[in-house]
Amino acid sequence: MIYGKYKNIRNASWQCIIDYNITKLPISLVSIANKSNIQIVKNSVVNLLRATERGISVYDGDKWLIVYDDNIKTSVNRFTIAHEFGHIFLGHELKKGYYARTFDNKPEVEQAADMFAARLLAPACVLHELHATTAEKIAEICNISIQAAKHRAERMAILEARNKYYLHPLERQVRKQFEDYIKENRSQSHNL
Ligand SMILES: [Zn+2]
Numbered sequence: 001m002i003y004g005k006y007k008n009i010r011n012a013s014w015q016c017i018i019d020y021n022i023t024k025l026p027i028s029l030v031s032i033a034n035k036s037n038i039q040i041v042k043n044s045v046v047n048l049l050r051a052t053e054r055g056i057s058v059y060d061g062d063k064w065l066i067v068y069d070d071n072i073k074t075s076v077n078r079f080t081i082a083h084e085f086g087h088i089f090l091g092h093e094l095k096k097g098y099y100a101r102t103f104d105n106k107p108e109v110e111q112a113a114d115m116f117a118a119r120l121l122a123p124a125c126v127l128h129e130l131h132a133t134t135a136e137k138i139a140e141i142c143n144i145s146i147q148a149a150k151h152r153a154e155r156m157a158i159l160e161a162r163n164k165y166y167l168h169p170l171e172r173q174v175r176k177q178f179e180d181y182i183k184e185n186r187s188q189s190h191n192l
Pocket residue numbers: 083087103105109110113
């Protein structure tokens with residue numbers, strides 16, 4: 001059962017990258033979904049989103065469905081889908097009395113799902129190794145929107161100034177998993 005797989009928000013995105021053996025950017029959300037038996041579906045097919053919604057998770061009592069608005073850009077949808085992964089993996093509380101709908105959208109829960117999504121899609125230690133710290137570069141290599149990348153770049157500026165990467169064993173493990181990817185992408189920039 002994947003629901004509530006991770007209890008520790010801080011470590012969840014690292015743990016997810018490790019558990020699903022992600023080795024390169026952009027993070028493959030389809031690969032995580034396939035391995036965890038989550039179905040990702042277009043809203044143009046199922047028509048379950050309200051006008052104000054970009055994405056929702058639906059639990060049918062057995063498996064999860066993530067519905068996203070396929071009328072908007074992939075880079076934006078990737079964040080929405082990763083955010084929904086956050087709700088599912090962190091085991092956020094289900095809305096009571098709603099069978100086909102799921103999470104209570106309390107601000108702290110939304111914030112946690114956003115934090116998970118940003119860290120999953122744009123892992124800080126990998127960006128650090130690639131010296132990818134501008135919003136434009138982050139958007140490009142992570143395939144996320146420029147808005148999401150701007151937030152991440154602000155965070156990266158703090159982390160770079162602090163320069164305390166790899167204190168946690170999970171982050172060291174992520175670094176190891178991305179070894180080949182980092183090598184390849186570093187050498188490319190050196191050849192310019
Ligand atoms: Zn949410």
